[in-house]
Amino acid sequence: MTTTESQTEVQPAEGPEDAPARVIPEALPLQPEDPPRVGEFWLRGRLGANAAGYLYTAGDEAGRSAVVAMMTEGSADDAAARERFVNAVDDLPDDVVLAHNDADDDDLALWAAIGPIREDDGSSSAADERLIAERRGEEILSAVLMDRIPHMGRLRGPEFRHYWEGRRRPGLFRIWPLPWPNALRPASRWALVLALVTMAIIMALAVFLAWLLFRNAQPLEPQPVIPTPTGTVTVTITPTTPPPGTGSPTSTTPSPVPTTGIPTGTPTTGGTPSDPGDKF
Known part of the structure; x- marks a missing residue:
């Protein structure tokens, strides 16, 4: 009786760094109305949008990657919406908010850069950091929109909507120094x-x-006529010397012809009242 032993290869357990990276959606291209830069972060593409604001993927010149949440022009003009945005950013840990603009800039849209996000090296940790930062940005915009607040009581009356929900363009921003040509x-x-x-x-x-x-162009002939203050023009006629052997006059030195005054202006004779020539 022969016993056959089957050997089974044992695969090592995959660690968290060896796990395949999660598939995260790619960012959409920036639109002409999107700002190229906010603060020290250059925007790369859109991650999402709603009536409260936009989510962008961004990076700075130091190599840091982040997710930028920025208000729309409608929500940025509402003092209560701005306060909800500031409160939502303040509730995040200090090491999560990489940068944000001043809440006192009433003429600008509020934004906040959320991170840190490591470079995409194909690992699951890099993808998780990107997804976590994106979820935190969504929570900030949801706090502005108040769409995750549970409803109390029974539903009655029309559905609630913010008056600024129709103004969905990106909010006002200021870039200084100008991004060109650094971008x-x-x-x-x-x-x-x-x-x-x-x-x-x-x-x-x-x-x-x-x-x-x-370069060899001849002057214009005749010369331009310049009227004098007395209403006359002066024309000087200078005869040219003919070539030898062609029957020239006896005098070789031409004598200048005296100038004559030629009156200019509107003719005083001729024409009838109905003649169009009297009008010019």
């Missing part, structure tokens, strides 16, 4: 330099061609 990538900077050099060459070539075309 350009190295490839974009080279393209911009080449475009400027090409424009300068074309302009120099156009000026050179114009100089070649008009």
Whole structure:
């Protein structure tokens, strides 16, 4: 009797760092009305939006990644909504809020950068940090919108809506110093330099061609007539000397012809009252 032993390979248990990363949705491209930068964070794309504000994925020049929550223009004009935004940001841990603008800027929309988020290295920890920051941003905007407050009592009457829900454009923002050209990538900077050099060459070539075309241009004939204050114009006629052997006059030195006064102005004779020539 033969006994066959089956050997089974035991796979090591996967640790939290070896677990496959969660699939997180990609950010949508920025729209023309979106700010390119808030504070020290450059916005990269949209993560979500509602009537209270927008969620953006962003990063600063130091390499930190964050999720930026920013109010809409409608909610930013409501003092109560601004207060709810500030309270929701204050409820977060201090190490979570990387940056935010001053709540006293009444003419600007409030925003807050939430993190920290490590670079996407394919691990589950990096994806979890991104999702956690995004959930915290959603909670801030939900506090402004008050859509997660449980209803008390029975439903009666029309549904409640904020008066500013229709104004969903991103709120006002201020960029100083200006983002250009810091927002350009190295490839974009080279393209911009080449475009400027090409424009300068074309302009120099156009000026050179114009100089070649008009450098030997003759003066206009006849000379422009300039009237005098007395209402007459002075015309000087200078005869030219004919070439030798063509029957020239006896005098070789031309004598200037005296000037004559030619009156100008509206003719006083001719025409009838109905003649259009009397009107000019």
